[in-house]
Structures are given as C-alpha cells and as structure tokens.
Amino acid sequence: MSNLDRMSSFGHFTVGFALASSLALSLVAGKNDGRLDLWWCDSDGGGSTLIVTPAGESILIDSGNPGGRDSARILKVLTQTAGLNHLDHLVVTHLHIDHFGGAAEIAAQVPVKNLWDNGLTDADPDGNRNSTWPLTSKAYRTMPVGQRHRVEPGLSLPLTAGKTPLSMRCVITRQKPAEGVFSDRKATGTAPVLKAPDTSDNANSSAWVLSFGNFRFFDGGDLTWNAETQLIWPQIRVPEVDLYQVTHHGLDVSNHPRLLTALNPTVTVMNNGSTKGTAGEVLTTLRGLPRLEAQYQLHRNLRPDGVTNNIPNDFIANIEAGTAHPIHCAVLPDGSAYSITLPAAPITRTYTTRRH
Template sequence: MLRVFAAFLMVLVIGASSVSAGQGDGRFDLYFIDVEGGASTLLVTPGGESVLIDSGYPGYQNRDLDRILHVVRQVARLDHIDHAVVSHWHLDHYGNHAVLAANIPIRNFWDRGIPDDLQEDKQFLERITAYRAATQNASKRLKAGDEFTFPTAGTPLTVKVMTGSREVVPNSGEPNPFAAANQPQADDPSDNAASLSTLWTFGDFRFFTCGDLTWNVEAQLVTPRNPVGKVDLFMVTHHGLDVSNNPTLVHAIDPVVTVMCNGPTKGGGEQTLKTIAGVKSLKAAFQLHRNIKLAEDLQAKPSRIANTEPTVNCAGRWIKASVAPDGKSYTVQVGEDGPKESFETRGPADK
C-alpha cells in the first residue's frame, strides 16, 4: 500500500509540472513537424520533459507557428516547453523561438552561442534582438562533447552533442570503412557548417540529428573512426539537400529508419535520396513532403510521405516515432490516422 501511495504521489507531482500524451506509458516520443522545408522536432521524454529543436519559418500567416503549437498542445498535450534548442542561426530554424515564447512558457533556451554577426543574413542583428529578448539574454551554450541525462523511471535516456560551431567530438570508435571513399567539397563558410548535432540514446535505441551540417564537417566527424556508431533512426540532414548527407557519414551510421524534413521544392535532393536508398540496414524511409520536382520512383513509398501537395494545399501532417519503454522497439506513423509501422531496435552488438 505504501508503494502504491508513493507511486500515486509521484504521478501527481510530475503531472503538476508537465502534461503530455506519452507520459505514464514510459515511451520516448519524437514528432517531426511539417514547417515546409524548415525544421522543427519535438521530443517528449518518458518523464514528460519536452525538447523542441528548431522552430521553422516566421510569418506566412503564422503557418509554422500554428503547426508547432498544435503538435505541442493538442497532440503531445503539453502546457509548456522545457527546452527550446536552436541548431544554427538560419531563419528557417530559429524563426519562431521568440513568438513561441509569447504563446507558451519556455523554461530553457539552448544554442551554439550567438555570433556577433552573420555574413549570409544582412538582417541577423535585427532578427536576433527578438531572440535575445525572449531568452532574456540567458540562453545556454552547447558545444561538442556536452552530455546530459534525463530523469526516467526505468530505461536511461541521454543526449550527447557531437558537433557544434564547426567543432567535433574526438575521433574515437570503430574504423569507418567508408572513410577512404570521402570526396571533399569546397569549404562551407555558412552557419550550416556550425550546426549542432545530437545523438539521443534510450536504452538500445539511438537517434541522430544534425541540423544543416554540411559535407566536410560530416566527414570530419566520422573520419577515420566513427564516434557516432550505428543508429536506429536518422533525421536526414539539411532537409535532404545534396550539399549535406555525405555518404561517408550516412553509410557509416547505417540507419534502419530515416525521416526527411523537406518541403515540396526544398530538399529531398536526388543524390541524397540515392545515398539513403543505398544504406545497408535501411528498412524504411519517410518524408514530410513529396519533392514535386523529382520522379516518384526516387522517393519514399507514398504511404511514408506525409504531405504530397504543393505548399498552398498542404495539410501540414507530421510524422511521429515512438519508442517502447524498454528501448527495444519503436513505431513510426504518418499523421494521426496513419498506420503504425513497427521496428525492432538493433542490439548493442549491432551498434
């Protein structure tokens, strides 16, 4: 009886600080929100703690803002966001952080550090003012090598920052058999190359996301050794653009499932789609959008594409991955009414 009462009190305490659809079932939920070729990913831990990585484009009659708030409030059933992360300083990734903070409480802001200026964005100093105001100049800086553990009742959940501000973690791990095939591209001076990359581990389940990290830094991370290891779920980098998704990295991490956060005409590049199709362990590739400029046979199966219409007709369907409490299996579904596809987590020996 005492144990039952203590458990009941714990539920009440957690419920008072956070409300989520996944809370209480011990699952780790990941929502890939359609922001029309920007990026916004909501993660909800088994303990109900929420992490929003990026926030899509501002404006457009609050299109991306409304879609994020819908998933946060109506789908995940959250009344606040615990952590809002900016992967890098391009408007399609941090454009709604300030206005989100005006609509729903955000407890912590994280980024790679705010640069003094941004050469590729002439309006950066004006735009960053709103972010500074929303964060009260108190955002926390993330750098390569940082690690965090989230409170859970059972299976441990951790995140490690693998890249940030053009720095990468030490080159440890197994030798990368694809390192010798790397073909360097011209150096990328943009903030894409400075993107934060994070590796999430929930028991045996591993999820990897890299913002808009570009070709040469991708190779630097996994050459000659692969500190990331093999993963279960990979958010295809940079909306699936061909200046990213270096096969030296993609084939080394060998994902079982991929999710591409592209738009109708942005991302989903032909070279990237071919790279993903060539992954040895791949079982399913998902896309937020059909690339209306490419042939159908190059893209994901129609049932695994959330939105097939041009922007003007887009319903903004999201993709959700949900990991079992023991971290040994997970499901992926398109929208609220899509069928759930089930996958077994690769065991430690397969990492």
C-alpha cells in the same frame, strides 16, 4: 491496400501485430505510459523536431520559420497532442531562419525553460556584410527564456531518466567533434571525398544523438558535407543508429555517404518541403544503405524532378500541397521497438531496435 493489409505486411518483424496495434492506439503522449515520443512538426522545409521523454520532459530541436505558421503547428503538437504547457529545452542547431525563426513566437505562448545554441553574434553568422541579420534575429536575441546555454561538443542535456537509460548528447558543434563520447573507432580506407568549402552557418550546426535503451536517433540539423566528415575521419565518433533524420532537409550539400554508412540507420525521416530537399544524390545514398527498412518524407516532392526523386506515397505525410501533417514516432518504454505513424492516413509500422 487497406490499413490492415499494410499492418500485416510487416509481420516479418519480431514485433507482432498486437504490439503494433497498441503502439498505434494513441497519438497522445500519455503522462505515465513510459514511452519516448518524437514528432516531426511540419515546417515545410524547416527544422522542428519535438521529443517528449517518459518523464514528460520536452525537447524541441529547431523552431521552424517566423510568421506564425510554423510556431502554430509546433504549439499544436506540443500543447494539444502532447498535452504540455511549457517547453523544457529548445535546441537551435544553427542560426538560420528556418531553424530559429519560430522560437520567439513559441516563447511568447509557452514558457521556454532552457535555450541551447551556439551563442549569439552581432554579426551575420554567414559572414555577409550589410545583411538583415540584426533585424531578423532581434526577436530571437531578446525573447524571454529561463536560461540561455552555449552548446559545446560532448554536452549532455540534463534529462530525467527512469528505468531505461536516456541521454541526448551533442556529437559536433561549430565544427568541433566530441571525442570519446561514443566508442570512437579508427576509420579504415581512404580519406572521405570533400566538396567545396561551406562558409555558411550550416557547417556550424550542432548534431545530436538521442539514446533510449538500445534505441538511437541522430539529428544533424543542417550540418554540411565537409563538417560531416569530422565525425567519421580519422576516427568514427558516432554510433550506429536506428533512426536518422535526413540532414539538411535532404539536400546534397549534406548527407555524406560515408557518414550515413557509419550511422547505418534502419529508418530515415526527411524533414523536406514540397519544393525543398529530396535531392537525387541523397535518395541514392539512402537507398544503398545495407540495413535500411523504410524511408519517410514529410512531403511529396512536387518539383518536376519528383517523378524520380520521391518515395512511395504511403511513406509520405503530405502528398498534396497545402497540408501540414506531422510524422510521429513512439518508442516502447524499454526502447526495444518503435513505431512510425503517419497520422493523416493513419498508417503505423513497427520496427525492432537493433543492439548496437
């Protein structure tokens, strides 16, 4: 199927072909184009989501693994694609190496003005004794940043908004949900099913809702199953969203179906690796969502269970092992529509923002 066929096959959306083309024209975040841009910088099963606001402010949610590979990929998107020479906000959802590991390498290359995390601890955040935590976290604990901040539930990042309202708010962190940030509503039905308790720092992940006009994006880091239920029981404390970053790389210790039903996304992006994430239970949950129009993955699942646990190749950024193409989302200046591009192909599809 040609790109043109792919594009025209999306004619049923209210956003027409011309708009889809103009959104696809440039992968470079123009300084004054008014768009909101998001990139999933591939860290092969790590977290590394870069957001650039219309005012040119940058937010990186998680920083991939240490070792130079992931930080180089993130810096390439930040400096070459987005054309920025610093990072305004680095948000580290929790203290696991695939989320904080690249931070010190990034801070060594570009100024990082603000770091937002759950606070540093001398002890292993997973509670392991005799762990390598003091060694593995040393670069992160000592890296130069403008200001370090402790995330609290309900916190809003200080962002510059233009004509279109813009916010990024923390809906839960350290297993404490934010109350009254969005219009809380009482949950109905029976209490959500729980799984075995998770004593790792995944459960402490901060989760965030980015709002731009009517557009909503949810990034939950690696928040795990039982902690997720705090967002939906007994009060539902999250809004419906347009775009959902599949939590925890698509693992089934996360992605509670009741939370996903409450979030009710139109599009999902999974920051999986070629052998990490893409759990069958999660894919089943995603496929059952009533408003879902598209699922994306950073990688084709190359494990044996990839025969069933995958999505069509033209929704996947990296089909073979060894490539590291990002996924790009551009939101129109008024937030009314957004396009998702797989730059390697390139394939762009456009979706209409819902009125939540």
